[in-house]
Amino acid sequence: MTVRIALDAMGGDHAPRETVHGAVLAAREFDVEIILVGRQPEIVAELAKHPDARISVVHADQVVDMHEHASDVVRAKKDSSIAVGLGLVSRGEAQAFVSAGNSGAVMAFSLFTLGRIKGIERPALGLIFGTPAGPCLLLDVGANVDCKPQYLLQFARMGSTYVEKVYGKKTPRVGLISTGEEDTKGNQLVQEAHRLLKDDHVNFVGNIEGKDLPTGLVDVVVCDGFTGNVMLKLSEGLGSLLVATLRKELNSNLLYKLAGLVLMPALRRAMKSFDYTEYGGVPLLGLNGVCIIGHGRSSARAIKNAIRAAKLAAEQQIVQSISEQV
Amino acid sequence: MTVRIALDAMGGDHAPRETVHGAVLAAREFDVEIILVGRQPEIVAELAKHPDARISVVHADQVVDMHEHASDVVRAKKDSSIAVGLGLVSRGEAQAFVSAGNSGAVMAFSLFTLGRIKGIERPALGLIFGTPAGPCLLLDVGANVDCKPQYLLQFARMGSTYVEKVYGKKTPRVGLISTGEEDTKGNQLVQEAHRLLKDDHVNFVGNIEGKDLPTGLVDVVVCDGFTGNVMLKLSEGLGSLLVATLRKELNSNLLYKLAGLVLMPALRRAMKSFDYTEYGGVPLLGLNGVCIIGHGRSSARAIKNAIRAAKLAAEQQIVQSISEQV
Numbered sequence: 001m002t003v004r005i006a007l008d009a010m011g012g013d014h015a016p017r018e019t020v021h022g023a024v025l026a027a028r029e030f031d032v033e034i035i036l037v038g039r040q041p042e043i044v045a046e047l048a049k050h051p052d053a054r055i056s057v058v059h060a061d062q063v064v065d066m067h068e069h070a071s072d073v074v075r076a077k078k079d080s081s082i083a084v085g086l087g088l089v090s091r092g093e094a095q096a097f098v099s100a101g102n103s104g105a106v107m108a109f110s111l112f113t114l115g116r117i118k119g120i121e122r123p124a125l126g127l128i129f130g131t132p133a134g135p136c137l138l139l140d141v142g143a144n145v146d147c148k149p150q151y152l153l154q155f156a157r158m159g160s161t162y163v164e165k166v167y168g169k170k171t172p173r174v175g176l177i178s179t180g181e182e183d184t185k186g187n188q189l190v191q192e193a194h195r196l197l198k199d200d201h202v203n204f205v206g207n208i209e210g211k212d213l214p215t216g217l218v219d220v221v222v223c224d225g226f227t228g229n230v231m232l233k234l235s236e237g238l239g240s241l242l243v244a245t246l247r248k249e250l251n252s253n254l255l256y257k258l259a260g261l262v263l264m265p266a267l268r269r270a271m272k273s274f275d276y277t278e279y280g281g282v283p284l285l286g287l288n289g290v291c292i293i294g295h296g297r298s299s300a301r302a303i304k305n306a307i308r309a310a311k312l313a314a315e316q317q318i319v320q321s322i323s324e325q326v
Numbered sequence: 327m328t329v330r331i332a333l334d335a336m337g338g339d340h341a342p343r344e345t346v347h348g349a350v351l352a353a354r355e356f357d358v359e360i361i362l363v364g365r366q367p368e369i370v371a372e373l374a375k376h377p378d379a380r381i382s383v384v385h386a387d388q389v390v391d392m393h394e395h396a397s398d399v400v401r402a403k404k405d406s407s408i409a410v411g412l413g414l415v416s417r418g419e420a421q422a423f424v425s426a427g428n429s430g431a432v433m434a435f436s437l438f439t440l441g442r443i444k445g446i447e448r449p450a451l452g453l454i455f456g457t458p459a460g461p462c463l464l465l466d467v468g469a470n471v472d473c474k475p476q477y478l479l480q481f482a483r484m485g486s487t488y489v490e491k492v493y494g495k496k497t498p499r500v501g502l503i504s505t506g507e508e509d510t511k512g513n514q515l516v517q518e519a520h521r522l523l524k525d526d527h528v529n530f531v532g533n534i535e536g537k538d539l540p541t542g543l544v545d546v547v548v549c550d551g552f553t554g555n556v557m558l559k560l561s562e563g564l565g566s567l568l569v570a571t572l573r574k575e576l577n578s579n580l581l582y583k584l585a586g587l588v589l590m591p592a593l594r595r596a597m598k599s600f601d602y603t604e605y606g607g608v609p610l611l612g613l614n615g616v617c618i619i620g621h622g623r624s625s626a627r628a629i630k631n632a633i634r635a636a637k638l639a640a641e642q643q644i645v646q647s648i649s650e651q652v
Binding site: 132142145146177179186187188190209210211212213214215223224225226227229230231232233234235236237238240241242245246249250252255256258259260262263266267269270271272 | 458468471472503505512513514516535536537538539540541549550551552553555556557558559560561562563564566567568571572575576578581582584585586588589592593595596597598
C-alpha cells in the first residue's frame with residue numbers, strides 16, 4: 001500500500017517554494033502520495049511550475065510564523081497548515097506528517113492532536129546524522145530541556161526501535177552522553193539514567209563523551225534535550241565557521257584558489273560530519289503517529305529526504321513497534 | 327618582581343620529557359622562575375638535555391597516575407608532585423601552580439591546600455580558546471557537573487575578572503549557554519541563572535546558543551560543568567574526525583596530495599577553531615591561589631603556554647581581583 005504523507009507546505013524559511021519543490025521531487029522518486037497542506041492559491045501557483053506532479057492539496061487558512069510561541073498558537077491557529085496536516089494523520093487520512101515550520105508549534109499541536117504512546121512520558125526529538133560508521137540517532141535534541149532519568153531510558157528504547165526499523169540496524173548500540181566513560185562520571189541525571197539503562201533490554205554500551213559523537217561509536221546517543229540542543233548547534237556553528245574561514249583563505253591568493261578548486265570534492269566529503277541536512281528531518285518519537293520535523297532552512301532536497309524518512313517510518317509501523325517495546 | 331611558578335614535572339602523558347622541555351622554553355622566553363616538582367633523578371636526567379636552563383627542582387616522591395580517583399589520592403598521596411607543588415603556593419614559595427596531570431586530583435588537592443575565595447561556593451575550570459574575535463573563556467568545563475543558579479552567577483563574575491585582567495579586555499561581554507536567545511529559553515537552571523545575571527554588575531548580553539560559541543560573539547561563556555565538558559569534547563572530536571578524513575582524502579591521489587601541500591597553511595589556519603592547545607592551560611578559578619591545569623596530552627609548547635597564563639594571572643593578582651568582585 002502506498003504511504004500517504006501530509007506535508008506542511010507553508011513551513012520553513014523558503015516555503016512554499018522549497019516545500020512544494022521537495023514534494024515534487026519525492027513524488028517522482030519514491031512510491032508515495034503527498035498531500036500539500038496550506039494556502040491553496042499559493043500552493044497551486046508553485047505546483048504550476050511542475051506540471052507533471054500528481055500531488056493533492058488540502059487548504060488551510062492560517063500560517064504559523066517561525067517566531068510565534070507554541071502556547072499562543074495552539075489556541076489561536078486551529079486552521080493552520082500544521083493543525084490541519086496533523087488532523088489528517090489523526091483521522092487516518094495520511095500516515096505521516098512532515099513540517100519544516102515552527103518546531104515548538106509542531107510539537108505542541110502533535111501532542112494535542114496525536115497524543116502520546118502509552119508508557120512514554122515525554123516525546124523526544126531525534127536527530128539522524130551521518131558518521132563514518134553509518135547513521136546515528138541523537139535524542140533528545142530539544143523537546144525536553146529538563147529530564148528525569150526514566151525519560152532517558154524511554155528515549156533509549158524509542159531510539160533503538162527507530163534505528164532498527166527505519167535504518168535496518170540490528171540491536172543498535174546505545175550510548176549515554178557523559179563527562180567520562182566510567183559509570184560514576186556525569187551529573188546526577190546521567191548517573192541515575194546509567195543505572196536504569198544497565199538493567200534494561202536495550203543494547204546499552206555505556207557512557208560516551210562528546211568526542212565519540214561524530215565517530216559513530218554507537219548507533220543511538222541519549223541525552224537530555226538541553227545538552228542535545230547545545231551539541232547540535234555547536235556542531236553547526238563549528239561547521240559554518242570552518243567553511244567561512246576556509247572560503248576566505250582560498251580567496252586570499254590565486255594559488256590557494258586553484259588548489260582549492262582541485263580539492264573541493266575532497267573538502268566537501270570531509271565536511272560531511274557537519275552536514276545535518278543529509279538525512280533530512282528529525283523524527284518526533286513517542287507520539288501516536290509519525291511526525292517528522294525539518295530544519296527551518298530546509299531546501300527542496302532536505303524536504304525530499306524528510307519525506308523519505310516519514311515514508312520509511314510509516315511503512316515500518318514505527319508507532320506500533322515503539323508501543324511494543326515500552 | 328619575577329614570578330615563581332611551581333610546575334608539576336610528573337603530570338601529563340608525556341611527562342617528564344615534555345614538561346621539563348616546556349619549562350625550559352618558558353624560562354628562556356619569559357621573565358619567570360620555574361620550580362620543577364617531582365622525582366628528582368628523572369627530572370635531572372631530562373634537564374641534562376638542556377644545559378643552559380636555570381631551573382630549580384623540588385623533590386616529590388609520589389606520582390599521581392592519570393586514572394586514579396581523586397578521593398583515593400588526596401589521602402594516599404600527600405607526597406605527590408601535585409600536593410608538594412600546591413604546598414609551595416600555599417606557603418608563598420611560589421605564586422602559581424601548573425599541572426598537566428590528573429585534573430580531578432589537582433582540583434581536589436587545590437581545594438584542600440589553597441581553599442576557596444570567600445563568596446565563591448564552587449571553583450570552576452575555565453577554558454580559554456581562540457575565536458576570530460579574540461580569546462574567549464568558557465566556564466565551567468567540568469569541575470561542577472551539577473550546578474545551582476548562583477554558581478553560574480559566580481562563574482560569570484570570576485570569568486569577567488579573569489578575561490579583563492589576564493587578556494586586557496575591558497568590560498567583557500558575558501553570555502549564558504541556552505537553547506535560544508529569548509529569556510524564556512533553556513532549562514530551569516539556565517532560566518534562573520538568567521534572572522540573576524540580568525541584575526548583576528557583569529556585562530551580561532543574554533543567552534547564546536552553541537553555534538555562537540566558536541564565533542567570539544562574547545568574551546565569557548557561562549554554563550554548568552556537564553554542558554561545558556560535553557561541548558569541549560565534542561569540538562575536539564569534530565576536529566579530530568575532520569583532520570583524519572581530510573588526511574585520508576589528501577592521500578587518495580597525487581593531484582589531491584599536491585593541492586593539499588599548497589593549501590596546508592590555509593587549512594591549518596582554518597582548523598584553529600578546534601585547537602584548544604593554543605592558549606594552553608585551563609585556569610581553576612575561585613581558589614586562594616593561581617592554579618592552571620594543562621591537557622593530559624600537553625606538548626612542551628602547551629606547557630610553555632600554560633606557564634605564560636600562570637605568570638599573567640599571578641602578575642595581575644587575579645585572586646585579589648576576584649575577591650574584590652564577589
